[in-house]
Amino acid sequence: xxxxxxxxxxxxxxxxxxxxxxxxxxxxxxxxxxxxxxxxxxxxxxxxxxxxxxxxxxxxxxxxxxxxxxxxxxxxxxxxxxxxxxxxxxxxxxxxxxxxxxxxxxxxxxxxxxxxxxxxxxxxxxxxxxxxxxxxxxxxxxxxxxxxxxxxxxxxxxxxxxxxxxxxxxxxxxxxxxxxxxxxxxxxxxxxxxxxxxxxxxxxxxxxxxxxxx
Numbered sequence: 459x460x461x462x463x464x465x466x467x468x469x470x471x472x473x474x475x476x477x478x479x480x481x482x483x484x485x486x487x488x489x490x491x492x493x494x495x496x497x498x499x500x501x502x503x504x505x506x507x508x509x510x511x512x513x514x515x516x517x518x519x520x521x522x523x524x525x526x527x528x529x530x531x532x533x534x535x536x537x538x539x540x541x542x543x544x545x546x547x548x549x550x551x552x553x554x555x556x557x558x559x560x561x562x563x564x565x566x567x568x569x570x571x572x573x574x575x576x577x578x579x580x581x582x583x584x585x586x587x588x589x590x591x592x593x594x595x596x597x598x599x600x601x602x603x604x605x606x607x608x609x610x611x612x613x614x615x616x617x618x619x620x621x622x623x624x625x626x627x628x629x630x631x632x633x634x635x636x637x638x639x640x641x642x643x644x645x646x647x648x649x650x651x652x653x654x655x656x657x658x659x660x661x662x663x664x665x666x667x668x669x670x671x672x
Contacts (some may be wrong), residue, residue: 461486461532466626466655473657476598476629483632483650486529488657489625500654507561507624507653523561526624526653527568534620534651540573542649543615545639547623547631548583548605555586565653566622578615581635582606595627601634609642618647626652 463484471477487500495505506522509515546562566577584604587596621635636648 461529463533463651466650470655474626474629474655476633481629481633481636481650482648483626483629483652485626485652485655486533487654489654491656491658493659504625504654507565508559510557510559519561523564524568526565527570529653530565530622530651531570534569534571536572538618539571539575541616542618542620543576543578543580544569544620544622544651545578545580545615545635547621547635548579548581550583550588551586552583557586562622562624565624576616578608578611580608580612580615580619581638582608596630598630598633598637601630602637605634605638607638607642612639612642615643615646617645618649620649620651622651624653626650626655 463486466474466477466481466483466485468479471479471481474483477483487503489500489504490497493501495502503522503525506515506518507526509519509522544566546560546566549559549562551558563577563579566575569575569577582605584606587604619639621632621639623631626632632650636650639646639648
């Protein structure tokens with residue numbers, strides 16, 4: 459079966475608090491929140507992609523990066539890629555931090571197409587911050603304050619910017635990056651690409667109609 463991108467629309471946008479109607483975002487798979495790596499193939503993929511040095515099974519990280527890049531390669535239209543620059547969402551740690559994780563940049567640089575793929579680190583984290591996994595979820599405005607934009611690289615980029623990340627949760631990081639880019643180049647079109655979007659398990663999935671009516 460061909461791998462296709464799915465669009466965030468009015469039925470799914472409500473799951474991602476900070477996204478607005480004019481945010482153009484696409485994803486490959488769905489990640490089940492709270493299910494851990496046992497929550498299915500996508501959960502396992504994301505779990506491996508986000509592994510840190512020293513974690514058990516760290517060798518699976520490279521395989522996950524290659525898998526994500528391969529799937530994006532198949533799903534993203536070459537005609538679109540020919541006019542776009544891919545920009546990885548910066549990780550929570552600054553480049554000088556020993557915990558800096560360039561997994562999204564590596565995914566982008568492994569994407570193959572029939573046209574030249576342009577990847578640029580245009581947005582940088584100024585100071586290291588807590589990860590979202592740590593429960594510290596900042597709004598886009600606060601995230602953007604800790605982002606630096608390479609204005610020279612942005613000015614030389616193509617007319618469409620594809621912001622790439624692993625999991626779409628609240629949409630905060632995407633909005634922060636989009637805001638910083640548009641503040642410098644308001645004429646560009648910014649599109650979001652995600653390996654997966656976060657979904658929540660149905661609390662009534664294992665409840666029968668008879669149980670609901672009793």
